[in-house]
Amino acid sequence: MIPDPCVLKAARLVDPVQGLDGEHDLRIAGGRIAAVGRDLPLDGAAPVALPAGFVVCPGFIDMHVHLREPGQEHKETIASGAAAAVAGGFVAVACMPNTEPVNDHAGVTEEIVRKAAAAGLARVYPIGAATVGSAGERLTEIRELRVAGCVAVSDDGHPIADALMMRRALEYVSMFDMPVINHCEDPSLKGEGVVHEGYRAASLGLRGIPGAAEAVMVERDVSLSELAGGAVHIAHMSARGSLRAVRSGKERDIAVTCEVTPHHFILTDDELEYDTNFKMNPPLRAAEDRTAMLDGLADGSIDAIATDHAPHHADEKALEFDRAPFGVVGLETAVPLALDRLVHRGVIGLPRLVELLARNPARILRVEGGTLEPGSTADLTILAPDAPTEVAASRFRSKGRNTPFDGWRLRGAVAATLIDGRAVYVNDSVTGAELLGASS
Amino acid sequence: MSTLSSPSGAVRPAPPLTRLRSKHLLSAADLTAEEIVLILDTAEAMQEIGTRRIKKVPALRGQTVVNLFLEPSTRTRTSFEIAEKRLSADTLNIAGGETLADMARTLEAMAPDLLVVRHAFSGACHLLADICNARVINAGDGMHEHPTQALLDAFTIRAHKPSIAGLKVTIVGDLLHSRVLRSNILLLHALGADVWLCGPSTLMLPGSERFGVHATTAIDEALAGADVVMLLRVQFERMRGRFFPSVREYFEMFGITAERLRRAGPDAIVMHPGPMNRGVEIASDVADGPSSVILEQVANGVAIRMAVLYLLAGVEVDEVEP
Numbered sequence: 001m002i003p004d005p006c007v008l009k010a011a012r013l014v015d016p017v018q019g020l021d022g023e024h025d026l027r028i029a030g031g032r033i034a035a036v037g038r039d040l041p042l043d044g045a046a047p048v049a050l051p052a053g054f055v056v057c058p059g060f061i062d063m064h065v066h067l068r069e070p071g072q073e074h075k076e077t078i079a080s081g082a083a084a085a086v087a088g089g090f091v092a093v094a095c096m097p098n099t100e101p102v103n104d105h106a107g108v109t110e111e112i113v114r115k116a117a118a119a120g121l122a123r124v125y126p127i128g129a130a131t132v133g134s135a136g137e138r139l140t141e142i143r144e145l146r147v148a149g150c151v152a153v154s155d156d157g158h159p160i161a162d163a164l165m166m167r168r169a170l171e172y173v174s175m176f177d178m179p180v181i182n183h184c185e186d187p188s189l190k191g192e193g194v195v196h197e198g199y200r201a202a203s204l205g206l207r208g209i210p211g212a213a214e215a216v217m218v219e220r221d222v223s224l225s226e227l228a229g230g231a232v233h234i235a236h237m238s239a240r241g242s243l244r245a246v247r248s249g250k251e252r253d254i255a256v257t258c259e260v261t262p263h264h265f266i267l268t269d270d271e272l273e274y275d276t277n278f279k280m281n282p283p284l285r286a287a288e289d290r291t292a293m294l295d296g297l298a299d300g301s302i303d304a305i306a307t308d309h310a311p312h313h314a315d316e317k318a319l320e321f322d323r324a325p326f327g328v329v330g331l332e333t334a335v336p337l338a339l340d341r342l343v344h345r346g347v348i349g350l351p352r353l354v355e356l357l358a359r360n361p362a363r364i365l366r367v368e369g370g371t372l373e374p375g376s377t378a379d380l381t382i383l384a385p386d387a388p389t390e391v392a393a394s395r396f397r398s399k400g401r402n403t404p405f406d407g408w409r410l411r412g413a414v415a416a417t418l419i420d421g422r423a424v425y426v427n428d429s430v431t432g433a434e435l436l437g438a439s440s
Numbered sequence: 441m442s443t444l445s446s447p448s449g450a451v452r453p454a455p456p457l458t459r460l461r462s463k464h465l466l467s468a469a470d471l472t473a474e475e476i477v478l479i480l481d482t483a484e485a486m487q488e489i490g491t492r493r494i495k496k497v498p499a500l501r502g503q504t505v506v507n508l509f510l511e512p513s514t515r516t517r518t519s520f521e522i523a524e525k526r527l528s529a530d531t532l533n534i535a536g537g538e539t540l541a542d543m544a545r546t547l548e549a550m551a552p553d554l555l556v557v558r559h560a561f562s563g564a565c566h567l568l569a570d571i572c573n574a575r576v577i578n579a580g581d582g583m584h585e586h587p588t589q590a591l592l593d594a595f596t597i598r599a600h601k602p603s604i605a606g607l608k609v610t611i612v613g614d615l616l617h618s619r620v621l622r623s624n625i626l627l628l629h630a631l632g633a634d635v636w637l638c639g640p641s642t643l644m645l646p647g648s649e650r651f652g653v654h655a656t657t658a659i660d661e662a663l664a665g666a667d668v669v670m671l672l673r674v675q676f677e678r679m680r681g682r683f684f685p686s687v688r689e690y691f692e693m694f695g696i697t698a699e700r701l702r703r704a705g706p707d708a709i710v711m712h713p714g715p716m717n718r719g720v721e722i723a724s725d726v727a728d729g730p731s732s733v734i735l736e737q738v739a740n741g742v743a744i745r746m747a748v749l750y751l752l753a754g755v756e757v758d759e760v761e762p
Contacts, residue, residue, distance in 0.1 A: 197646050198647045199646065199647025200647075201646060202616075202622075202645050202647050202648075203622065203651070204562055204563065205562035205563075205581070205582050205584030205619060205622060206562050206563075206582075206583070206584075208646055273563075273566075274562070274563030274566045274567065315539075318539075318541045319539060319540065319541070319567075320540055320559070320561035320562075320563060320564045320567060321562065321563045322561040322562070322582070323561065
């Protein structure tokens, strides 16, 4: 257990908000960060010297998950999803509204908030539906959703296809300082597609979805955000044309932000067979798209890494490829994948990783955290960047086992996750982590 | 004992290969050139069985073959059934019900030896092959492949041409949705043919450059000097949206007429996997004309399927003979 008050003595502490990257102490008192600096006086607090390889970061926030509750508890519950989140190094998640019923009124939002509090693990920020039933026809009571705890609105899974509806949503949310998160995909261009359009789709005989299906709607949304003034956030961006549109919007100071998932910056459609754990929407794209995502992560035009954690029951995935649902889990693999594929391969450094996983998600969703500034809640993700991780779906805390990364050996691990100064997850397989407390 | 002979009549030495290496036939890519030749040679021996008064050999006696046709099919199912019965297999036909995975487990519990599978979705045969111990033959899965069709096409070509290597094979029609096309590209390439694709730009194969084919929308260029003209059915039932404005315009641009066929090589043969849309892909005078080998394809289908069944699951070659 970590005492409170305490002074964490870290060989490396990273917080881009304060411009910190180095050996620093962090004083925790009353569940909040009391001070950061070199050689802080103990003043009666217990010192906790972290192992040399550990890195203290602001708690990571996954701004795009599906917790499936209410209505699809066989896939995931708020409790199992929250457990998966902290085991993956996330102190907070924002959950999409495509539950049953859809989170399109305050009653559902309140239920999610209540269950998340009962689970007592990761913070759970509900995302409300932008339109009633996510049907794309009538705005939800967004003010009431906001009051109940929603941090954004989205019809995720269903693009807001009607341009006027999207315009109205962007205009309306501007009153509440929250973004519209859009799953950009032109439904007519998607058709019955299940994988990226190209050679692999053609050789497997699977219907394709071109990258342009996404890019045309991103271009539209950037224009609509300019017109309406509301902030638009592009969910799970996958196509290089979309990134082009986002960059162009940012150059014109339009309120557009975007996220990318680990599977889209690691895998391509070349990996496709008929394994439905490689079926997700948007689909794995071409090598050029993946390279573009890496460029965007490195140059700052991509704001966040989000998992689009989409658990499904094994029986639902054990179908013909066309019939299986879209989606893969991501909470328990994202951080080791990002360490291995981005940091260790020199695409980005740890400060940039913290921006992508903590600072920017907090900024986009206007939620607490994302920094280690004094006064912030003591939400920390402690990394062991050189410790090995072997992905084992069978040991996931999530109910979902649907990952394309099962069996992968990665360099980089989450050592522990702290919320309000309390260790809610300690990784038993990382040497030295035990000093942070017994595993939850 | 009948001789396994090549079309030139030369008696071959006993083939070094007597079985297929892979357990299943899911894709034409499962076959090496050597295996393809083995299948074609074996089909020649099998063809002879169909000419006998008693058209039956005991090669698959005691073997249970399940024809799992989950998408309507008359031609292919009939062809497989005749092939199975000529080889004395115990056959049964099943269509539909539970999920494919559960059906596979149910079937598995009854320990069949072979599953012959037709399914509307690509990759369905792979799913069955993963779950079942039985060998699986892909009899057409979605838009993916139809390997026995490509084999019977190669068999038909071989009967008319001294060698498949170096032939210009022009495939015309709905390239996007055709499983026959995908198997044929793999198989024809394995045998050394030069494959040309032609069709409207809306029905082109995405990524065709990576398939190693020549792709063009210019029918005259595609037909010029072709040794084989293979037509693909314009599959209206698979069309989502409109890919071309009218049948009339399609036929104007891509329909094979006797006049257009003159651009092909002098001994060009015309093939079609059937069922044909007369007046859409092909004019009737071509379909029924001297270049057409379309009915031969149907007849060859039985021999090819006998060969595949036998090479995957049959008893030793000597025992095929009565």
